[in-house]
Amino acid sequence: MDYRKKLQKRLYFAIGYCILGLAMLGTSYFNGFTNNFLFPFGVAMMVCGMIRVAKHFKITRNQETMHKMELAEKDERYLMIAQKARSWAFSLYIMIAGVSVITMNLLGHSEAALPYAWSVCALVAIYWVSWMILKKKY
Amino acid sequence: MRTKIRELRKARKLSQEELADAVGTTRQTITSIEVGKYTASLVLAYKIAKFFDLTIEEVFDFSELEN
Numbered sequence: 013m014d015y016r017k018k019l020q021k022r023l024y025f026a027i028g029y030c031i032l033g034l035a036m037l038g039t040s041y042f043n044g045f046t047n048n049f050l051f052p053f054g055v056a057m058m059v060c061g062m063i064r065v066a067k068h069f070k071i072t073r074n075q076e077t078m079h080k081m082e083l084a085e086k087d088e089r090y091l092m093i094a095q096k097a098r099s100w101a102f103s104l105y106i107m108i109a110g111v112s113v114i115t116m117n118l119l120g121h122s123e124a125a126l127p128y129a130w131s132v133c134a135l136v137a138i139y140w141v142s143w144m145i146l147k148k149k150y
Numbered sequence: 151m152r153t154k155i156r157e158l159r160k161a162r163k164l165s166q167e168e169l170a171d172a173v174g175t176t177r178q179t180i181t182s183i184e185v186g187k188y189t190a191s192l193v194l195a196y197k198i199a200k201f202f203d204l205t206i207e208e209v210f211d212f213s214e215l216e217n
Contacts, residue, residue, distance in 0.1 A: 083170070083171075083174065083175065083176055084176055086174070087175050087176045087179055088175070088179070088190075088191050088193075088194055089175070089176070089178070089179040089182060089188050090176070090179075092188075
């Protein structure tokens with residue numbers, strides 16, 4: 013996909029975030045700020061959207077910046093680093109959650125350990141399914 | 151992996167930035183390849199070799215793999 017089109021698509025998403033954030037803030041306002049979810053999430057979405065919109069204009073205003081950003085996004089070393097970071101995050105989460113489940117069970121908090129145990133199981137299952145799909149693809 | 155990129159680049163009086171721009175990558179990637187911290191993919195190795203009008207074997211040292 014052409015990089016300019018990709019940026020345009022991202023801008024639409026950023027505007028979408030702003031609109032969604034504004035809608036959440038509006039709903040929160042009309043409910044008298046009684047909902048603990050709507051206001052903070054609305055603010056977060058608005059801020060995220062606005063930052064992305066500002067970033068879009070910063071990138072597209074300068075041809076050289078846009079070229080540098082494109083190179084950085086397509087750079088094979090950066091892609092490899094991102095992939096490795098995801099892989100490390102996955103492995104670390106499995107290890108930390110596994111140790112937490114064992115510790116919580118030993119301390120007698122088996123109910124609290126259950127969501128962590130399920131999340132580890134779900135991740136392993138997703139990994140296995142992804143591996144099978146990717147094995148067929150490549 | 152050892153490469154001759156630095157020597158070839160200096161012989162042509164090119165900066166890392168200029169080479170990176172020519173082969174469609176970043177300056178940091180060229181630095182990493184030059185110091186041997188990162189091994190270029192086949193596509194990037196081909197682009198670099200082609201840029202210097204050489205073959206991949208002439209730019210990249212594969213002797214480690216042969217031993």
